[in-house]
Amino acid sequence: MILSGRSVTAVLGPTNTGKTHYAIERMVAHGSGIIGLPLRLLAREVYTRVAERVGPQNVALVTGEEKISPPNARFSVCTVEAMPRETKASFVAIDEIQLAGDLERGHIFTDRLLNLRGRDETLLLGSATMKPILLQLLPGITIVERPRLSQLFYAGQKKITRLPQRTAIVAFSADEVYAIAELIRRQRGGAAVVLGALSPRTRNAQVGLYQEGDVEYLVATDAIGMGLNLDVDHVAFAQDRKFDGYQFRNLNPGELGQIAGRAGRHLKDGTFGVTGRVDPFDDELVERLQSHEFDNVKVLQWRSAQFDFSSVSALQRSLDAAPRVEGLTRALPAIDQQALEFLARYPEIIDLADRPDRVETLWEACALPDYRRITPAQHADLIQSLFFDLVRYGTVNEDFLAEQVRRADRTDGEIDTLSARIAQIRTWTYVSNRPGWLADPTHWQEKTREIEDRLSDALHERLTKRFVDRRTSVLMKRLRENAMLEAEISVNGDVFVEGHAMGQLAGFRFTPISGTEGSDAKAVLAAAYKALALEFEARAARLHASGNGDLAISSDGLVRWLGDPVARLSGTDHMLHPRVILLADEQLSGTARDHVVARIERFVNHHISTVLKPLDDLSRAEDLQGLAKGLAFQLVENLGVLFRRDVADDVKTLDQDARASMRRYGVRFGAYHIFMPALLKPAPAELITLLWALKNDGLDKPGYGDLIPILAAGRTSVVTDTSFERTFYKLAGFRFLGKRAVRIDILERLADLIRPLLQWKPGTSARPEGAYDGRRFTTTTAMLSILGATPDDMEEILKGLGYRADSVTAEEAAAFLAAQSPSASAAADNATAADDAEADDADKEDAGDASAVVDEGQKPVDVSQDVTPAAAIVDAALGEDQAPAEPKPVLLWRPGGRNDNQRGGARQPDRRGQGQRAQGDARTDGRSEGRRDERARDNRKEQFGKNRDRDSNKGGFSGKGDRNDRGPRPDRDTKAQGNRFEAKPPRKEKPVDPDSPFAKLAALKEQMKK
Structure with a gap:
């Protein structure tokens, strides 16, 4: 039986036409009313809006899993499945009636629009594609078509990382949604996710992230196409195929239009497009989506509402009844009918369902939703257990219920684990809300609701942690508000902006932590630098006023201030005067930058002149003349070490006064070398090696980095490594002699x-x-x-x-x-043995x-034994x-x-007339x-x-x-x-070499004789 359409008004049109808002206004104008919505999430949203208008004590919320029923409630907000079959309410509205053509849920929407009426007014809300079929099935119906308040434009194909802000990205599987959300988090700071499998509380929390501006992107399934009111500017399709419960198929233009229509709110235009691996839409489809011209719904899914409970087989026959009205088609078996078909195969079920009331109880048990998405056989087993308890004991066994609830009451685990627990507890929430199924339904309703809320909050926290970079989202929101950002720097240089870790500040360089990348990276870094502006100036002032003890030159050529690198040295033509290159971000500028550079240059010059003071003094010596001045120049050019054989002629020519003047500058004339002993200490040797490496690009040459620790240890000889640059041995004050280098x-x-x-x-x-x-x-x-x-x-x-x-x-x-x-x-x-001990x-x-x-001034070694x-x-x-x-x-x-x-160490001819050189490589x-x-x-x-x-x-x-x-x-x-x-034969007596350590001894003996 189909009721008349004379008191029915159908408000039809594309999305963003204000249909739902109009229905709410009409309902509250009546003394009582019921509105049915396609999603529990949307029902919760409408419930909130109605409660704000008339007060929560006057509004009930009824869904399969949730029931808020004030004693004197005048208005009810329900899911379509939870709407009563009969009502005395003055007003009835059914939203998204085009779902009557859906293969899975269509028969429920068809039943409500054909059989449920308000006493005074009935509104049917949906797409304009329903106009012909409504006129056919409900003669006398009033059709009101509403135009879209804003326009919709096609934006083509874009990469996911190039999508504009306030975008909803649509996919049709949880795995795809999670993958896209992960990519958005890495590239753009984060995304909220909305899936039909999420609990309403979790979905509300995720939508809140997006609506409040904490994230700029929403990744969702086609659930957002069902009337969710979101501030979306652009809709991007990352998939255009979905599994409809029976097969994978392409979305039809009407479904695409329903989702794309979420873009744009009220008078603000919106755009849609494709992303990922979806091919661009063809021109014809684009034109249809922009003009909202879709194929009309030709048939509605229908299932008989006249159930025969005389037996299980009779019930099955009544469900298989065909419609007698043109425009209706028998719906495919839904989940409840599939469960009944499984249970009808069990003899114990047939034996127990031997009366109409028990058959009706079985059918009510089969209506249990499959929140867990398990196989029909497994779902049927659970229904069988519930049916047995209801028939044998009158209520569900609470011990069994308590055990199932206890297993779900855990908030540990990741997203998939928590989602599975939420699906489990939603099943028992539904059971607790079925009238007459439990001995103490109130207790279990509160218990299951509490657990579901706790699990939903935990799932929201996991989703946010995985798919939202809170640091980036908070900074972006504060930047949009043009607010002053608060920065905090820990003692070890960790930078926190608005309480979120941003990176590390070392010296005058800020290094963002990993994850700050993508097109929003510049904005995030700008926020960090904006907060660090005062810190850069303060550090520059402290460095300018710091003492030399706070600065140091490391073996890698870096100038460090309090351990942090602030500059690096670069070679110049003058080895003892390297160039200073400041290591600082461009935010350090102006006078502060000039002061930092000047202070570092003063320190470098002071450090070199102090550590290499003997060499510096020798280079400035004005009392050296002639050959002594030339020899001093060579000694400075060779950084304090000359092989005596290389300057033997010059050394022989020096008179005693010239030698004495050079000794005053710390020069020693040795048997093998002319050198400055003070430069052989670890600190001068390390600095000399560094200066030579800077001038000759030797920092990366073999041996440099490995020899520095050896120098610092003050070793007298080291095992040589042929892979090292031999020059470093001489610079460090060592002579390369075969297997060992000796100081x-x-x-x-x-x-x-x-x-x-x-x-x-x-x-x-x-x-x-x-x-x-x-x-x-x-x-x-x-x-x-x-x-x-x-x-x-x-x-x-x-x-x-x-x-x-x-x-x-x-x-x-x-x-x-x-x-x-x-x-x-x-x-x-x-x-x-005593002699041996004494020798040891x-x-x-x-x-x-x-x-x-x-x-x-060291005394000669006593070798007289x-x-x-x-x-x-x-x-x-x-x-x-x-x-x-x-x-x-x-x-x-x-x-x-x-x-x-x-x-004197001069090079002498050997018996073959060739120069015998004491080479460092010890070639023989x-x-x-x-x-x-x-x-x-x-x-x-x-x-x-x-x-x-x-x-x-x-x-x-x-x-x-x-x-x-x-x-x-x-x-x-x-x-x-x-x-x-x-x-x-013995040679003739020659004058004693004034450099001989025995010269003074001979002079002393002569004085004693006199």
């Missing part, structure tokens, strides 16, 4: 130890430790100690300094020394002295471990040419050394057994130890002779 001042101490060993003459005095025959020496524990080297390292070091090695067996060395000094041999035989103590003292930097037994030399050569089966040979070291170590001719060692082994027996003269190329000696008896052997050819080390 320059330590090499000069080594020269002090070697010099007496080469000057000693057999028979003149007690033989010092390490002296052999006056022309050769062996390494001593003192040498190893000051160098921190092993015997193998020592061999590399001495070769690098230009010494050559002869090898003899330990037995030969012992025999020779015994022949030299019988008393020493006897002493060796009587050596005791001496080694420790030498090792301790080696760590000190030698300056000009008793004659060392031959066994001690053998032990020193073999090391502390037990001697192997074949004793290692003893290396006897001699100068490569003239005694370069005692004659292995083949020549091998030939010498082979000849040494061939001649040992002849040399020691027959007491013959030793070959001069081997540093030979006569049995009597007389150096004047040596000479070339007649059986050697001229070429071989040229390669030998030949003993020469």
